[in-house]
Amino acid sequence: xxxxxxxxxxxxxxxxxxxxxxxxxxxxxxxxxxxxxxxxxxxxxxxxxxxxxxxxxxxxxxxxxxxxxxxxxxxxxxxxxxxxxxxxxxxxxxxxxxxxxxxxxxxxxxxxxxxxxxxxxxxxxxxxxxxxxxxxxxxxxxxxxxxxxxxxxxxxxxxxxxxxxxxxxxxxxxxxxxxxxxxxxxxxxxxxxxxxxxxxxxxxxxxxxxxxxxxxxxxxxxxxxxxxxxxxxxxxxxxxxxxxxxxxxxxxxxxxxxxxxxxxxxxxxxxxxxxxxxxxxxxxxxxxxxxxxxxxxxxxxxxxxxxxxxxxxxxxxxxxxxxxxxxxxxxxxxxxxxxxxxxxxxxxxxxxxxxxxxxxxxxxxxxxxxxxxxxxxxxxxxxxxxxx
Amino acid sequence: xxxxxxxxxxxxxxxxxxxxxxxxxxxxxxxxxxxxxxxxxxxxxxxxxxxxxxxxxxxxxxxxxxxxxxxxxxxxxxxxxxxxxxxxxxxxxxxxxxxxxxxxxxxxxxxxxxxxxxxxxxxxxxxxxxxxx
Numbered sequence: 001x002x003x004x005x006x007x008x009x010x011x012x013x014x015x016x017x018x019x020x021x022x023x024x025x026x027x028x029x030x031x032x033x034x035x036x037x038x039x040x041x042x043x044x045x046x047x048x049x050x051x052x053x054x055x056x057x058x059x060x061x062x063x064x065x066x067x068x069x070x071x072x073x074x075x076x077x078x079x080x081x082x083x084x085x086x087x088x089x090x091x092x093x094x095x096x097x098x099x100x101x102x103x104x105x106x107x108x109x110x111x112x113x114x115x116x117x118x119x120x121x122x123x124x125x126x127x128x129x130x131x132x133x134x135x136x137x138x139x140x141x142x143x144x145x146x147x148x149x150x151x152x153x154x155x156x157x158x159x160x161x162x163x164x165x166x167x168x169x170x171x172x173x174x175x176x177x178x179x180x181x182x183x184x185x186x187x188x189x190x191x192x193x194x195x196x197x198x199x200x201x202x203x204x205x206x207x208x209x210x211x212x213x214x215x216x217x218x219x220x221x222x223x224x225x226x227x228x229x230x231x232x233x234x235x236x237x238x239x240x241x242x243x244x245x246x247x248x249x250x251x252x253x254x255x256x257x258x259x260x261x262x263x264x265x266x267x268x269x270x271x272x273x274x275x276x277x278x279x280x281x282x283x284x285x286x287x288x289x290x291x292x293x294x295x296x297x298x299x300x301x302x303x304x305x306x307x308x309x310x311x312x313x314x315x316x317x318x319x320x321x322x323x324x325x326x327x328x329x330x331x332x333x334x335x336x337x338x339x340x341x342x343x344x345x346x347x348x349x350x351x352x353x354x355x356x357x358x359x360x361x362x363x364x365x366x367x368x369x370x371x372x373x374x375x376x377x378x379x380x381x382x383x384x385x386x387x388x
Numbered sequence: 389x390x391x392x393x394x395x396x397x398x399x400x401x402x403x404x405x406x407x408x409x410x411x412x413x414x415x416x417x418x419x420x421x422x423x424x425x426x427x428x429x430x431x432x433x434x435x436x437x438x439x440x441x442x443x444x445x446x447x448x449x450x451x452x453x454x455x456x457x458x459x460x461x462x463x464x465x466x467x468x469x470x471x472x473x474x475x476x477x478x479x480x481x482x483x484x485x486x487x488x489x490x491x492x493x494x495x496x497x498x499x500x501x502x503x504x505x506x507x508x509x510x511x512x513x514x515x516x517x518x519x520x521x
Contacts, residue, residue, distance in 0.1 A: 039429045039454045248455055314432045316452055338431040338454050345431070367450070367457070 005031040011056035012160055012223050013230060020244060028125035030057035033246040042249035043340045046212055049241025050166035052233060053250055059127030059156045060220065061134065064117035067148030072106065072118055073286040075137060077272065077294070081286070083108040085116060088187045088207050092272055092280050093122075093130060094290030098297050099268035100275065101133060102126040103260065107189045107207055119155075119205065119220075123262045127156060137289075160226035164233070165216030165253070167383075168240040172233060173217055177206060181217070184208045194221065198228030211250065213257025213381050252337050255346060258308060258379030264319060264334040265306055265348055271297050274350065276306045276378075304331065305356040308380055309364070311345035312372040322365040323351055323373075330355045333364060339380060346380050347373070391487050395503065396420065396512035397463040399445075402487060403506060408496065415464045415495045415503075419451070421486050422516045429454040430479040435492060440468045442495055444502040449492070462495065464502045470494035 005014075009030040017024060022033030032054070035042060045051050063072055073081040078091035088107040095101050105121045122130045131154055143150045164173055170181050176199075177192040184190065189207030204221035221229060234242060251261070260266050260275055272281050272294065283295050311317060316338050323331035331351030339346045347364070355362060358377045363370040390396075395403045400423035404416040424430075432452035442448045442462035449460040472491050475482065482490045497503070507515065 252454060316431065
């Protein structure tokens with residue numbers, strides 16, 4: 001039952017989480033809080049006010065030098081070489097067969113000296129795999145090509161990261177930074193100065209990105225100052241309805257937003273088109289691992305499609321539950337939970353395309369009993385269509 | 389506080405032994421405050437029908453939270469004689485009174501030797517503090 005947290009990774013906020021009732025679990029080798037009190041309350045705080053999650057366990061990989069842009073373009077499914085400073089893009093990393101190795105965010109920023117660099121945020125569960133994948137493609141010869149040098153560094157253990165999400169996220173964060181957050185567009189970011197004394201004159205990186213379906217930001221900052229800034233944000237956020245949110249609420253929030261999670265909707269056996277992520281694949285530009293395979297896959301009718309499902313009973317479908325139509329197996333659930341916003345169980349899964357149309361009724365085997373469900377469009381929750 | 393007058397299963401169910409006016413014993417079964425604290429965010433409970441035979445250590449239903457589903461295990465062997473029909477519609481108030489209004493089922497005990505396997509409050513508390521560590 002008990003987990004030995006001495007053997008696994010800890011973020012600088014570990015002691016804060018424990019002191020504030022965080023229920024620590026071993027999440028892919030990191031001691032992280034699943035919740036502090038109630039997942040539903042943390043979820044609702046993010047939808048109505050602001051929630052703050054320690055995501056310092058995520059991998060952060062930095063690429064700089066004149067050859068970095070082309071190197072990344074030849075590694076990722078999404079075009080990145082044309083990104084302007086301050087842009088952020090969602091991309092995939094695929095293997096030679098077109099299976100998904102990870103989904104990542106790539107930002108193009110400048111440091112305090114004005115030198116540009118790319119920051120790639122990878123899933124904690126995939127960090128070692130992606131570092132090895134990068135190293136496999138970054139031979140010393142490639143890294144040192146005259147005029148196209150590439151410097152790669154894993155800065156995961158140098159920087160903390162907070163996800164600050166919800167309609168009041170901007171109100172919370174604006175006094176802490178010198179950037180104009182109101183005019184920072186979605187999927188943009190910037191190197192900022194942190195104005196609070198606890199920052200000890202250090203800077204950070206802010207992007208208007210997130211994994212909740214709400215407006216919000218992700219803030220990267222130095223390990224040494226992150227606890228002080230976290231505490232200052234929690235204190236200032238009290239009047240805005242802030243709650244520290246654990247991985248439990250992070251999961252219910254992203255599920256309502258219809259966002260895939262690696263290990264659930266994304267695996268090496270799933271291709272981007274099945275996952276509905278064809279928009280993240282630019283097959284006509286740079287050659288990256290998996291591009292030739294994806295060119296073929298794109299032309300074939302898909303075997304499976306990712307769908308949203310709402311349960312018509314009260315029981316919650318979970319990962320690996322089998323999906324049936326008229327007694328025939330047609331798919332598998334990849335994630336499921338009770339949606340605090342919709343007040344009913346929801347799930348995502350893969351089904352054969354002729355059962356993927358919204359409105360289709362399907363049965364899900366939940367612990368031996370076939371429960372009715374219906375295919376619905378993703379996302380389940382859209383903040384711009386509230387109260388429809 | 390763990391009530392002293394109840395018995396407990398290792399799987400976090402509590403049992404109140406009552407004598408049946410018709411003879412024999414009835415076990416009132418619920419789940420402990422400790423279990424509710426661990427579960428949090430309850431969304432669903434499945435209870436058996438009256439008349440269902442249950443066995444000590446075997447599942448008689450399930451309780452679901454946002455995070456996960458858990459089996460409800462019968463602490464005793466016998467037959468279900470009553471089910472708390474109010475419970476499924478009032479799950480959010482279960483943590484307020486887990487040992488009173490929050491009972492789940494009543495079981496007519498068929499094999500009284502199963503009671504001997506249960507823990508008293510002190511032994512149960514000890515188990516919880518070890519689990520929590």
